[in-house]
Amino acid sequence: MPETTQLGAAAGDASPDGTGSNPSSTGSGRDGAAPPKITTLLLVRHAVTAQTGPMLSGRAPGIDLSDTGRAQADAVGMRLASLPVAVVYASPIERTTQTAEAIARHHELPVRPLPGVIEADYGEWTGGKLAELARTELWKTVQFAPSRASFPGGESLAGMQARMVTALEEVATQHAGSMIVVVSHADPIKAAIAHYTGVHLDLFQRIVVSPASVTVLALSPHGAALMKCNDTGSLADVVPSSPQNDADADGARVDGDAPGHEVRDG
Numbered sequence: 593m594p595e596t597t598q599l600g601a602a603a604g605d606a607s608p609d610g611t612g613s614n615p616s617s618t619g620s621g622r623d624g625a626a627p628p629k630i631t632t633l634l635l636v637r638h639a640v641t642a643q644t645g646p647m648l649s650g651r652a653p654g655i656d657l658s659d660t661g662r663a664q665a666d667a668v669g670m671r672l673a674s675l676p677v678a679v680v681y682a683s684p685i686e687r688t689t690q691t692a693e694a695i696a697r698h699h700e701l702p703v704r705p706l707p708g709v710i711e712a713d714y715g716e717w718t719g720g721k722l723a724e725l726a727r728t729e730l731w732k733t734v735q736f737a738p739s740r741a742s743f744p745g746g747e748s749l750a751g752m753q754a755r756m757v758t759a760l761e762e763v764a765t766q767h768a769g770s771m772i773v774v775v776s777h778a779d780p781i782k783a784a785i786a787h788y789t790g791v792h793l794d795l796f797q798r799i800v801v802s803p804a805s806v807t808v809l810a811l812s813p814h815g816a817a818l819m820k821c822n823d824t825g826s827l828a829d830v831v832p833s834s835p836q837n838d839a840d841a842d843g844a845r846v847d848g849d850a851p852g853h854e855v856r857d858g
Contacts, residue, residue, distance in 0.1 A: 628812045629769035632819075632830060633760060634672065635784060635807040636775045638683075638691040639664035644803060648725065649687075650718035650746075651711050657690045664804035665694035671806070671827055673698035678770035681706040681763060683777060691804070692775040708759025709776040715746025739793040753783035753793055760784060764811050771830075781807055788816040 639661035643649045657665060668691070677699045682692035684705035692703040717725060725731055734741045734749070742748040756776070763772055778801045786796040788809055800822050801807065808820040808830050819830055 628814060631764045631768050631811045632771040633764060633809040633811065634675075634677075634771065634773045634827075634830075635781045635809065636668060636672075636691065636695065636773060637778055637781055637801050637803055637805050638687040638775055639668070639694075639804040641687050646721060646723075648714055648717055648720050648722060649711075650714040651685060652718055654686065656686050661687070661803070662690070662694075665691040668804045668806065669694035669698055672773065675827060675831060676771050677701065677773050679704065679763070679767055680773045680775070681709065682775040683707075683710040683780075685710065688775045688777065692773070695773055695775070706759055706763065706774065708755050708762070709774055709780055711777040712749065712752040712779050713743065713746035715743040717743050717746065735797055737794055738796060749779070749783070750793060752780060753787060753796075756780040756784050757787050784809075785818065785821060789818050 639657050641649065641655050641661055642658045643655055644658075644661075649655050672695050677695070680692050680696040680699070680701050681704045682688045684707055689703055689705075696703050714720075730741065730743070738749045760774065763774070781801045782796045782799040783793065785791070785799050785801075785807060786793055788811075791799075802822055802824070805822045805824055806820060806827060807822060808818075808827070810817045810819055810830075820827070
């Protein structure tokens with residue numbers, strides 16, 4: 593696993609000054625130094641397809657968003673429309689690209705393919721029915737000891753996490769101080785959340801990432817803060833604020849709807 597930014601050791605480390613305030617706030621740093629650059633990652637899971645739920649789509653080609661999925665993608669595009677998005681990346685397969693396009697058009701940006709955030713390579717499991725896969729011995733490993741899970745003809749979940757984090761670190765470095773949208777899949781996003789919050793990969797199945805949900809990570813030289821997870825509500829509070837706005841606000845954040853049950857096709 594590459595060395596990368598991690599969540600602060602204490603709760604107060606979520607902000608540069610250790611107070612627990614919104615890490616996207618600007619203003620003077622310690623001893624009057626310039627504040628650190630905050631890079632905001634918006635990790636979006638693609639909207640639903642006709643296969644979401646009953647089968648493991650994996651990297652199979654030709655799987656487009658359903659009518660419901662297109663409506664979900666349009667809705668998440670509207671949610672992000674007012675944010676200062678600098679760049680939009682997507683896993684280079686249809687359902688993620690189509691979701692990303694619904695976001696990017698509000699910002700007049702192209703969708704940039706990012707192979708490192710593609711779905712896990714499930715190998716021989718690709719296209720399998722989840723009800724049948726759940727009866728295999730490997731399923732138990734995937735659910736309860738995923739750090740040891742490796743798919744026949746595919747990749748390991750540990751390998752998936754490593755290349756997902758590497759890809760995110762690369763774009764965060766390239767666009768330091770900006771707001772970056774990355775459209776990916778459930779397992780890679782869950783693995784990234786686990787990494788940045790210091791959760792062992794063996795526990796990442798406890799994280800829920802629903803279709804068309806948004807997870808927000810704020811990265812700085814001081815560490816990482818998980819601002820939102822599996823969110824389907826307002827995102828107004830992830831916009832970097834001015835010192836005056838900070839003085840006028842009480843610092844409270846209102847998250848979106850409660851997480852729903854995760855449905856799987858990646």
